[in-house]
Amino acid sequence: MRMLPERNFWFIVLLIIGVVGDNLYTVKGRTHRILLDTDVDTDDFFALLYLLKQNRSEFEVQGVTINTNAWTDAGHAVNQIYDILYMMGRDDIAVGVGGEGGILEDGTILPDVGGYLPIIEQGITTGGYCRYRQAIPVGQGGRLDINANYGIRKAFLPQGRRKYTPLRQPTAQQVMIDKISEGPITVFVIGAHTNMAIFLMNNPHLKKNIEHIYVMGGGVRSKNPTGCCPQNASSSCVPQQCGNHGNLFTDYTSNPYAEFNVFGDPFAAYQVFHSGIPITLVPLDATNTIPINEKFFDTFEQSLNTYEAQYCFQSLKMTRDTWFDDQFYTSYFMWDSFTAGVATSITLNSHRDDGLNEFAEMEYMNVTVVTSNKPYGASDGSNPFFDGRVVPKFGLKTGGVHSGHVQTGLRDPFCIVKNGKGKCQDGYTAEITGPDAVRVLVATKAKPNQNKNSSLDREFFISFLDALNRPQHTGRFNFTTQFPYYKEVLYIPYFGSKTLGKPVVFDMDMSAGDFLALFYLLKVPVEVIYLKAIIVSPTGWANAATIDVVYDLLHMMGRDDIQVGLGDVFSMNQSDPTFSAVGDCKYAKAIPHGSGGFLDSDTLYGLARSLPRSPRRYTAENSIKYNAPRDTDHPELRQPRALEVWKSVVETLDSGSKITILTNGPLTNLAKIILSEKNATSLIQDVYVVGGHLSHKRADKGNVFSVPSNEYAEFNMFLDPLAAKTVFDSELNITLIPLGIQRQVGSFPMILKRFQDTKMTPEANFARRLLTRLYLLQQSHLRYQHMGTFSGEILGAVALASHHSPLKPTLRVKPIKVFAEGVESKDGQTVIDEKHGKPVKILEDINREAYYHLFAKQMVNTEQSAVMGSFNDQKRMWRTPPT
Numbered sequence: 001m002r003m004l005p006e007r008n009f010w011f012i013v014l015l016i017i018g019v020v021g022d023n024l025y026t027v028k029g030r031t032h033r034i035l036l037d038t039d040v041d042t043d044d045f046f047a048l049l050y051l052l053k054q055n056r057s058e059f060e061v062q063g064v065t066i067n068t069n070a071w072t073d074a075g076h077a078v079n080q081i082y083d084i085l086y087m088m089g090r091d092d093i094a095v096g097v098g099g100e101g102g103i104l105e106d107g108t109i110l111p112d113v114g115g116y117l118p119i120i121e122q123g124i125t126t127g128g129y130c131r132y133r134q135a136i137p138v139g140q141g142g143r144l145d146i147n148a149n150y151g152i153r154k155a156f157l158p159q160g161r162r163k164y165t166p167l168r169q170p171t172a173q174q175v176m177i178d179k180i181s182e183g184p185i186t187v188f189v190i191g192a193h194t195n196m197a198i199f200l201m202n203n204p205h206l207k208k209n210i211e212h213i214y215v216m217g218g219g220v221r222s223k224n225p226t227g228c229c230p231q232n233a234s235s236s237c238v239p240q241q242c243g244n245h246g247n248l249f250t251d252y253t254s255n256p257y258a259e260f261n262v263f264g265d266p267f268a269a270y271q272v273f274h275s276g277i278p279i280t281l282v283p284l285d286a287t288n289t290i291p292i293n294e295k296f297f298d299t300f301e302q303s304l305n306t307y308e309a310q311y312c313f314q315s316l317k318m319t320r321d322t323w324f325d326d327q328f329y330t331s332y333f334m335w336d337s338f339t340a341g342v343a344t345s346i347t348l349n350s351h352r353d354d355g356l357n358e359f360a361e362m363e364y365m366n367v368t369v370v371t372s373n374k375p376y377g378a379s380d381g382s383n384p385f386f387d388g389r390v391v392p393k394f395g396l397k398t399g400g401v402h403s404g405h406v407q408t409g410l411r412d413p414f415c416i417v418k419n420g421k422g423k424c425q426d427g428y429t430a431e432i433t434g435p436d437a438v439r440v441l442v443a444t445k446a447k448p449n450q451n452k453n454s455s456l457d458r459e460f461f462i463s464f465l466d467a468l469n470r471p472q473h474t475g476r477f478n479f480t481t482q483f484p485y486y487k488e489v490l491y492i493p494y495f496g497s498k499t500l501g502k503p504v505v506f507d508m509d510m511s512a513g514d515f516l517a518l519f520y521l522l523k524v525p526v527e528v529i530y531l532k533a534i535i536v537s538p539t540g541w542a543n544a545a546t547i548d549v550v551y552d553l554l555h556m557m558g559r560d561d562i563q564v565g566l567g568d569v570f571s572m573n574q575s576d577p578t579f580s581a582v583g584d585c586k587y588a589k590a591i592p593h594g595s596g597g598f599l600d601s602d603t604l605y606g607l608a609r610s611l612p613r614s615p616r617r618y619t620a621e622n623s624i625k626y627n628a629p630r631d632t633d634h635p636e637l638r639q640p641r642a643l644e645v646w647k648s649v650v651e652t653l654d655s656g657s658k659i660t661i662l663t664n665g666p667l668t669n670l671a672k673i674i675l676s677e678k679n680a681t682s683l684i685q686d687v688y689v690v691g692g693h694l695s696h697k698r699a700d701k702g703n704v705f706s707v708p709s710n711e712y713a714e715f716n717m718f719l720d721p722l723a724a725k726t727v728f729d730s731e732l733n734i735t736l737i738p739l740g741i742q743r744q745v746g747s748f749p750m751i752l753k754r755f756q757d758t759k760m761t762p763e764a765n766f767a768r769r770l771l772t773r774l775y776l777l778q779q780s781h782l783r784y785q786h787m788g789t790f791s792g793e794i795l796g797a798v799a800l801a802s803h804h805s806p807l808k809p810t811l812r813v814k815p816i817k818v819f820a821e822g823v824e825s826k827d828g829q830t831v832i833d834e835k836h837g838k839p840v841k842i843l844e845d846i847n848r849e850a851y852y853h854l855f856a857k858q859m860v861n862t863e864q865s866a867v868m869g870s871f872n873d874q875k876r877m878w879r880t881p882p883t
Contacts, residue, residue, distance in 0.1 A: 032186055032347050033062045035179050037172075038336075039070035039191030039261075040077040041146055042315050045084055046464075047190055047336035049308045051344070052088050053467040053474075059344060061090070063179040065172040066097040067191030068116050068593065069133055070264045073543045074098050075602030076147035078164050079609070083153070086160030087307060087475045096175030097164070098594050100126065100783055107394040109202045112171045115194040116593035118265035120384060120406060126594035127706045130585040132264050132427075134410055135251045137581035139544060139569040140620060141324060147545035147602075150318040151619030151637075154548055156311050158482045159613075159871070165606040166595060166777055166784075173199060180209050188343060189272065190216045190336040192264025197271035201394075212278045212347070216339035217261030217269070218429030219245040219284035220367055220442060225291075226331040227252075244421075245428060247284055250582045254415035255407060258427030259284055262369060266427040267385075267402065270369040273429075279440045280346060281367070282339040283429060286360050286443035290334045292316065295455045297329070300465060307475030309468040321632045322620045334460065341460045342443055359460040361445045366437035370428040372404035373414070382406045382414070401436055409584070410576055479613075483878035488615045491558040491867050500530040502660055502685070504800070505649060508550075509540025509665025509716075511601055512774060513793025515553060517664055519763050520794060522557045523858045523865075524801040532659075533563040533649045535642040539571045539720050540665040541591060542601035547639070548617045549604055555614030557763065558867035565645030566618070567669040571720035587719045587827070590706045595783040605773050607766070612868040642669045643676055650683055658685035662800050664793055666716055667691075671723035674730050687732045690796035691716030692724075692816075692830040693739040694842070702829070703739055703789055709825040714739045715789070718828030721820035728818045728830075728838055735841045736816065737799060738830070742792025745851050748775035751791060754856030762869035764859040798854055799843060806854060810845035 034051060038044040051061050064081055068074040078097040085093050099112030102124030110124075117128040136142055148154070176199045179185060187210055189196050200207060224247055227240030241249055244256035248263060255263070262269045273279055297320070304310045320328045338359065345357035355362035372383060377399035379386060383406045385393045396402045405414050407426040415424035447459045456462060480486045506521060508514040521531050534554075538544035547566055554562055568575075575583035591597050603609075622628035623635035640648075649659060661684060663670055670687070673680050693702040693714040702713045710718065717724045728734065748771060755768045774791065777784035799807065815837025819826045831837075868874055 047340040083157035099171035193268035197268030214343040222284035254422040263427030290446035360443040510542035513790030517797035565642035567642035666720035671726040713828035725820040746792035762866035
């Protein structure tokens, strides 16, 4: 081999060093692409905003995917993300949520699994049981407050053009595939791991593009600092979750080991941890050492120089003001935002392998995620991966770590030890040795502030406040400042000398049909029907936070005078007897979470955001008067309960008057009214019940399509059978509008035909848009075949208001009984029972032509029409100088 001359040799060496040096600089200085998978809890959008405020030459958020089986519901979560990104001028960031794919019995994962359910519960639809999610409160302090962000979301965030639209919304898996396919990327998982696990299981060829996964969740060596007895406490103080590894404050008696994010889908977390991709974990070990203390809170309050800082602080303040006890400053921690800080700092020091960063001490540990409990291999009906199968699902190992007992719910008897600590470990990030261990970089403790003269005791506090208040990449405006002439107005009608008609209370579950019925009730002359109040049942087709859509519709129609009450979030006997904020989903599981279910109802099939924005909305504001731990800043804005609104209506009745009730959903509210006091039924004139099904032959089936074993029930009865039984066993004068007659008048083409060639009012135009959308969806996708259920729900309002003459109704009295025996295959069925049934008037037939004519005629009538046609009209008003 011929030797190079010495001079040329050193020239080449220097050239190589220069090239390598440039490459090293490029690697260190390149932009790190980020994909954020989030459940959109309060601290999650703190993390998102922190990431958006980073130097874009270093970090660029490419996509946000939403985990939909934890603290928020898909429709509310996706629109909040869209609004945050719009405020921040980042409509370029892809947002993915949901999907209609499923998992077959043989373990085949279909495209676009939506992540609405943990993998162990995922079948071929988006409906299913809440095995793990039932640990999360549903109402106040839980999903209701997180969906609405305590009422702050709609008050603060501007509304852009992006929104959820059926069949057009990018799915979580689509966004993951698109962004990860484009090249090297870092993934942040700050919710349950379902989306990420499904991606990894279905796209192993793309794992190579994921450089690192940062996880907030789990607890390895952690000791829960909450729920402990004070040092000077009396002997009667009983420690709760004090010292536990986990933070399941609703479930520590059965599982003291798990943390919420990992517990949301333990098997999914196992797949992520065992994927072979480098993992950095920021568990409770570290986050428990960075509580939101009073000094930080006070400093934050003085550092509100940007819209994003204001939004975060207002959210944090309402969280504090509604906290369930007086230990907020020692029990609310910087979970996801701290993870974002640790992750970005480590990434900037990626040339080191020890996890050096500014904010947390790090240590490598060998861990795994516990997915089932010993003894392994025992088949007890709790584990669908193995039970009743010759071949375990996904090829799992018989007798392996996934084959034991899987926690079935909050009060799983297997998990509870009498007079002892719960023994279930599902979701525990356990430190182990052996072949199942994964070497993971773990944050163990938040670093103290290097500045000893600062009042803030954690280094990350400085970074967080600095980032949010930084003028670069800041938010452009909030909801009110985006409009130069914004003005908050309440529309209160003046009826003058009109003689008001019969007082009516509308009990609705906020399905699409209910909103059409509400429009109709508001259009009937007030001399015929005077709608005094609406009580909302969140036990049906929509989640509680969707009450804001009711407020917006009333605002559109100039009826901000109508009271709106929110009912119980659980069907009767479904809340947990020990901790009433959580409970079972025995009946609610029948409603799909995705298309044609909660996702569409919560967004009114993508049309809710076109309604004018009402100044009234759900808020978490509260008062000691109503058993809150303290008064918030504006207790007068508190959301009334359904029973409170009912009592208010009763108190304002004219002497001798009685109330007529129209129910369009589960009968939870009405049952609670009946049970609230002895003479409650004496104040009710008539009750029109839209629901129930009377089967006249074997082929005449009900509509609970998601529960095959129950062929003859109708949804409104099935969703709370005990409430239905309570109502039908009462002394009320009931007119039943059953499924059979609803089906006769539920033809979309026949209804829509009546809106052709006529001048439209704003409300008629909205109703036509909604009906058209439901019809087109029904025609185009299997998930929407049940849309006729909602078109038939208008009938109750028309029947109530028609004086019967135009409709030519056929009514017959028959003895009706409702089954409520706790048997899924029979609950909610309504039958004619000569011996045990109660006499009920049943609407059996009407003049259909007259019905279609009445509905359309009333909607296009210019009397009692909308005072504000749409959100676009509202925006134009707020951008125009007052004359």
